[in-house]
Amino acid sequence: xxxxxxxxxxxxxxxxxxxxxxxxxxxxxxxxxxxxxxxxxxxxxxxxxxxxxxxxxxxxxxxxxxxxxxxxxxxxxxxxxxxxxxxxxxxxxxxxxxxxxxxxxxxxxxxxxxxxxxxxxxxxxxxxxxxxxxxxxxxxxxxxxxxxxxxxxxxxxxxxxxxxxxxxxxxxxxxxxxxxxxx
Numbered sequence: 001x002x003x004x005x006x007x008x009x010x011x012x013x014x015x016x017x018x019x020x021x022x023x024x025x026x027x028x029x030x031x032x033x034x035x036x037x038x039x040x041x042x043x044x045x046x047x048x049x050x051x052x053x054x055x056x057x058x059x060x061x062x063x064x065x066x067x068x069x070x071x072x073x074x075x076x077x078x079x080x081x082x083x084x085x086x087x088x089x090x091x092x093x094x095x096x097x098x099x100x101x102x103x104x105x106x107x108x109x110x111x112x113x114x115x116x117x118x119x120x121x122x123x124x125x126x127x128x129x130x131x132x133x134x135x136x137x138x139x140x141x142x143x144x145x146x147x148x149x150x151x152x153x154x155x156x157x158x159x160x161x162x163x164x165x166x167x168x169x170x171x172x173x174x175x176x177x178x179x180x181x182x183x
Contacts, residue, residue: 008025008027009025009102009103009104009160009163010025010103010105010163010166010167013025013163013164013167014105014167016167016171016174017174018171018174018175018177018178019109019111019174019177019178019181020109020110020111020178021107021108021109021110021111021112021115021174021177021178022106022107022108022109023105023106023107023167023170023171023174024105024106024108025103025104025105025106026104026105026106026155028081028082028099028102028104029067029081029082029083029084029099030080030081030082030083030084030085030097030099031079031080031081031097031098031099031101031102032079032080032084032085032089032095032096032097032098032099033073033077033078033079033094033095033096033097033098034048034056034070034077034078034079034080034085034089034093034094034095035076035077035093035094035095036056036076036092036093037092037093037094040092040093041056041076043091043092044056044089044092044093047086047088047089047091047092048070048080048089051086051088051089052064052068052070052080052082052083052085052086053068054068054069054070054080055070056070056078057070057071057072057078057134058072059072059075060072060133060134060135061132061133061134062132062133062134062147062149063132064082066082066149067082067083068080068081068082068083069081069082069147071134071145071147071157072134072136073136073145074136079098079145079157081104085097100160101159101160102157102158102159102160103157103158103159103160103162103163103166104155104156104157105155105156105157105166105167105170106149106153106154106155106156107153107154107156107170108150108152108153108154109152110152111174111177111178111181112152112153112154113125113126113152114177115170115173115174115177116139116146116154116173118173118176118177119139119140119169119170119173120135120137120138120139120144120146121137121138122135122137122146124146124148124154126148126151129148130148131148131149131150131151132147132148133147133148134146134147134148139156139158139166139169140169142158142159142162142165142166142169143158143159144156144157144158144166145157145158156170
């Protein structure tokens with residue numbers, strides 16, 4: 001009988017490094033989609049704060065930090081990343097476990113903005129896209145969520161089924177940026 005073993009979305013693909021930029025997989029922990037019921041966003045935010053120390057994020061923002069972060073995921077939606085969701089949140093929102101659905105990677109280094117500038121149609125320079133800012137956007141032909149989590153650090157999420165493509169696109173751009181710096 002075949003023996004099955006669990007693998008992360010980017011198993012065997014990461015980490016990779018090119019120039020001063022590193023791409024690594026993130027163990028995000030639990031991931032829970034939150035969609036507040038009509039008129040319940042404030043109550044959900046209060047319940048999130050009490051249970052997990054984060055508030056429901058405004059559009060294009062993230063709250064909290066690694067280990068407990070809420071990331072805006074579209075109109076009336078957020079993703080709670082890190083802790084197992086307090087089931088009492090279901091009083092105020094539709095909650096759905098998304099833990100196995102996403103590949104989560106970290107792109108970090110001085111050239112990270114340059115790498116992403118080759119791939120996404122969004123201005124991610126620190127002057128406009130500060131820590132705690134997030135965007136749902138296209139990366140080439142992939143839909144991704146990008147959150148700035150540090151001065152030169154981004155958390156990028158794509159559907160698990162697209163993990164190989166996500167890594168390929170980022171690695172190719174990283175090598176291109178590194179090659180420009182080598183000349």
